[in-house]
Amino acid sequence: MYITITAQKLGGNYSSGSGDFVDYLEKENQDLDQDGGEYFFNQYDDKITAEEVVREIDANTAKLEKTEPRFYSITLSPSKYELNRLQNSSEDLKKYTREVMKDYVASFNREINDRPVSIDDIKYYAKIEHQRTFKGTDKQVRENQPFASKILQLKSDIQKVERGEISGNIARMEREIQKLEKTAPHQQNGERIVQGMPKEGNQSHVHIIVSRKDASNRFSLSPGSKYKASKVELNGKTVKRGFDRDKFFGKAEKTFDKNFGYQRNFVETYNARKEFIRNPKSYFSALMKLPTSEKAMAMRILKQTGMPIMPSIPTSQAQLALKVFNRLRKGLDIAVKSSSIGI
16 A cells, blocks of 8 residues: 655645645546546545535635645555455445544544544545556656657657658668567557556555645644654643654554455565665565565565566575665665655
């Protein structure tokens, strides 16, 4: 389960309101009829319109400074293995989202009216999407890029030949383009994978927009707090503050496993991905100690996520750690983006 928490973007292409972001979440519905699209939902209601979401989020911003985000975006992205455990992607993900938001409020070190934050204290709306497209940062697009560049150059040369600017054999260049299209390392349904191409298979995931202010529009609840748990004096009163992301991510995984009977592999856990970033040597050492079947599954998962692994596994733990550590120094940025764990 890959989970990200992102603050609203201020400036640039984003306004101080939520309209642009909600419009973005409606993109998948644009090509569907009214009955075929997905509505927004929250903890209790299933068919919430985009207009209501914008109205409710934008009206819930009392006393926020212009430089403070009005809302946060949470994305829940199950892996293909997790999606295979679902009986009905939409209904199961809706159920899971409602349970995850209970984990979300439980991760705040805050009190409202002298009690812990509850699910009824937050204002959120969620939207399920079933499609994804390849991005420029995806491994498949990056490794196909040299072929894409050569194809683009050949097409440009063909146009120049047709305009009489240079001499060349157009038929030969077209054959070279066809060869490059077929030999690019990453293909989908017989076509070279390019940025913007829809990904095949089940791509269901959830986008959540949650207001910075609580439902009463009085208290600020920021999951972007740099504090996990602390206290501060405010107007002569001791106030708790903080949000524990580690707790939230861990509980979200356990909630999925419990609800859908999922047996989580070591490399799929938040704690393992965090260890990979902080101490690759320890991470791979723990990986090599897994039972044979679990280790084999771990290697398949790592290969699919684009995280750097060795083509063969040395028998020596020390040899493994040394080789992996050296390779990870070059590939760490890619792995961090693949893990999407928001730390």
